[in-house]
Amino acid sequence: MHVRDPAVLRPLVILISGTGSNMQAIVRAAARGRWRERYGAAVAAVISNRPDAKGLAWAAQEGIATAVVDHTAYPSREAFDAALAAAIDQHDPQGRGLVVLAGFMRILTAGFVQRYEGRILNIHPSLLPAFPGLHTHRRAIEAGCRFAGATVHRVTAELDHGEYLEQAVVPILPGDTPETLAARVLTQEHLIYPRAIERLLAAACAAEG
Ligand SMILES: Nc1nc2c(c(=O)[nH]1)N[C@@H](CN(C=O)c1ccc(C(=O)N[C@@H](CCC(=O)O)C(=O)O)cc1)CN2
Numbered sequence: 001m002h003v004r005d006p007a008v009l010r011p012l013v014i015l016i017s018g019t020g021s022n023m024q025a026i027v028r029a030a031a032r033g034r035w036r037e038r039y040g041a042a043v044a045a046v047i048s049n050r051p052d053a054k055g056l057a058w059a060a061q062e063g064i065a066t067a068v069v070d071h072t073a074y075p076s077r078e079a080f081d082a083a084l085a086a087a088i089d090q091h092d093p094q095g096r097g098l099v100v101l102a103g104f105m106r107i108l109t110a111g112f113v114q115r116y117e118g119r120i121l122n123i124h125p126s127l128l129p130a131f132p133g134l135h136t137h138r139r140a141i142e143a144g145c146r147f148a149g150a151t152v153h154r155v156t157a158e159l160d161h162g163e164y165l166e167q168a169v170v171p172i173l174p175g176d177t178p179e180t181l182a183a184r185v186l187t188q189e190h191l192i193y194p195r196a197i198e199r200l201l202a203a204a205c206a207a208e209g
């Protein structure tokens with residue numbers, strides 16, 4: 001007898017700009033952790049602002065819906081964000097899911113952030129509040145830091161400023177380059193991002209059923 005898949009009440013729409021290794025870690029964690037059965041959650045789509053994002057092909061091979069909203073095709077941030085929101089809403093028409101930034105490299109407007117009222121997550125490759133913005137690993141090394149890491153946080157209009165949900169710390173080793181440090185941090189990112197998402201899903205289920 002075919003058992004109907006449980007309804008997806010909480011779609012996860014993942015935004016990427018490149019490799020999408022965090023997206024892949026989330027997809028794997030969702031399957032391994034049976035998020036659909038346990039929380040009514042599933043990765044509904046992977047959307048990129050860059051047509052050449054390698055993560056799109058991986059997601060498509062997994063049978064996940066993909067889309068490109070190319071930021072270079074729009075005259076303003078507001079126009080891009082409006083097109084991005086329309087693409088997201090196709091996969092979460094009830095607005096009950098999460099928008100998961102995973103290596104997504106565009107600053108979102110305040111209007112976009114307000115539209116998703118606290119349902120946008122991001123992973124940032126530093127121990128916030130240290131080193132918001134770009135080139136975090138080079139900056140940490142140049143600052144002589146002994147530790148680096150990553151932060152999962154809620155997205156606000158202010159860059160890399162929202163509530164922290166998870167953090168991971170790694171040592172900066174003698175001779176580290178931005179590339180060697182990035183690889184060490186990325187390993188931890190792949191652990192804390194799925195963990196943060198699952199905690200939010202479990203809490204939402206407990207609160208809403
Ligand atoms: N409103 C917000 N938007 C975004 C946030 C946020 O916290 N609030 N997080 C970022 C992710 N991010 C760091 O974690 C980040 C991404 C991109 C940039 C940036 O300067 N982008 C440039 C373009 C860079 C490029 O295309 O390579 C830009 O948008 O002009 C800074 C931080 C995602 N959005």
Ligand SMILES: NCC(=O)N[C@@H]1O[C@H](COP(=O)([O-])[O-])[C@@H](O)[C@H]1O
Nearest residue numbers: 018019020021022102103123124125
């Ligand atoms: N400011 C955003 C940012 O720098 N995000 C960073 O992009 C890298 C690649 O992610 P990916 O392998 O998941 O595409 C990750 O280290 C992520 O923290």
